[in-house]
Amino acid sequence: MIKARNISKSYNGVTALDSISFDINRAELFGFIGPDGAGKTSLFRIITTLLIPDSGDMQVMEYDTVKDYRELRKRIGYMPGRFSLYADLTVEENLNFYATIFGTTVKENYHLIRDIYSHIEPFKKRQAGKLSGGMKQKLALSCALIHAPKLIVLDEPTTGVDAVSRTEFWEMLKKLQKEDITIVVSTPYMDEADRCDRIALLQSGKIMKTDTPGAITKSFDRNLFAVTAKNRFNLIQKLKEYSEIDTVYPFGDSIHITFKSVDRESELVKHLSDSGISDACITEIIPGIEDTFLNLMKPAGL
């Protein structure tokens, strides 16, 4: 569905994308995972023909993103990161407007948006600017789908959205995938990576890795341990002092650590109890996407 080769883009000497290559299959749910400033939005604007790369080639459905932009725009649905529907039009007016632009009607493709749009239909006379965050997101997705695109590109659709609405949103995407729609999505939430078929980890304009979430976590190349103790801040300090430890990252209610060369769990427990932490508990764990990301990334901008 998408074939990208050595795509680069920079703005006034600042590199946003650094020779990126990837392939995305038809009806795949593909995620670009990376923090702000990683290059996600630039990449998405290139896929949707809104930005021309400095170098490299990209083909979407056999069309060239630069030369054949007119053909492509008919076939792509795009949901930008910033809410960009008309705030002073109602829900209904926005949807009709987008349908008309693409030469279709809401009725014709209603089956595609029914599940999503039904949540906001009771508010169809309300101005889009007055909707809550979750409702805006559903309207934006409906508008991106109304011309029955083969590919939808969603730039951080779940940023700033609470955990419950996020789960619902991903369930909607899974359903769309069954309609033979290819979905490209970006997110800064690492825990959402597991919901994609394949992901690319993006950092500072480069793809660090592309694979299924499972294969990516399997690539974690050493043993990972979780340490817990009641006084967490003190525990972090003491762990950082210990010379045999390589990385110390807080993860929810535990601290994830790796050792430099040899795993020294029992020595560590002794070190901690010598330092006044007697309730430390250490267990080996299976790494997640965020562990892998931290392992692969170099601290940004420092």
Add this chain to the structure above:
Amino acid sequence: MNENVVEVENLVKKFGSFIANDNLSFEVKRGEIFGFLGANGAGKTTTIRILVGLSPLTSGKVSVAGFDVTKQAEQVKKRIGYMCQKFSLYEDLTAEENIRLYGGIYGLSKREILQRSDSLLNRLKFEQYRKRLIGDLPPGMRQKLAFSVALLHNPEIVFLDEPTGGVDPFTRRQFWEMIYETASKGVTLFVTTHYMDEAEYCDRISIMDEGKIVALDTPSELKKRYKTKTVEDLFVKIARG
């Protein structure tokens, strides 16, 4: 250590007939990291705007840092710090200019501003970015600087509204270490976040739903009570239930 920095009693806030905050009562203690959670539209922002003296309440009693937010809003504002993800520092000013601006707003003397900006930039190892425009700094760095600026006037409590949204996982953790360190000095932190792993870092969390606080305790106590493994599961259970 049991002194309350925030005291909220029967707080009600209505917008027309819509009840955004429905009879809230809670306290936040000095030096505590308090996680203020809830789904979008649950009423969190409304409460925060009342606590920082930006929005009048309909009824109830709210005091922050020992002052009544209705009658002594100016006293409250001097003793609190605030930062959020959407706006924190001026992007078209340099790091140094932002510090000077905020120092000036909080009535610090020129000497104090100079001293504090030196030690602040030094502590963050940001000296080389002193003359850089904020807009040119990576988001994570901006947020760390914004947090430090919110602490410039030595507030008793700092409100952090989604301070780590979109920040990379490495910097997000550095940010939380700054929060821990700040709390260990006796400053109170009032934090909202959509990262549920960050909720686990808080001393106590409250979960708001449809204008009401439906749960308030330590993360471990709440997980036990609702029989969930993580705060994420807890949140989904409460907000969907």
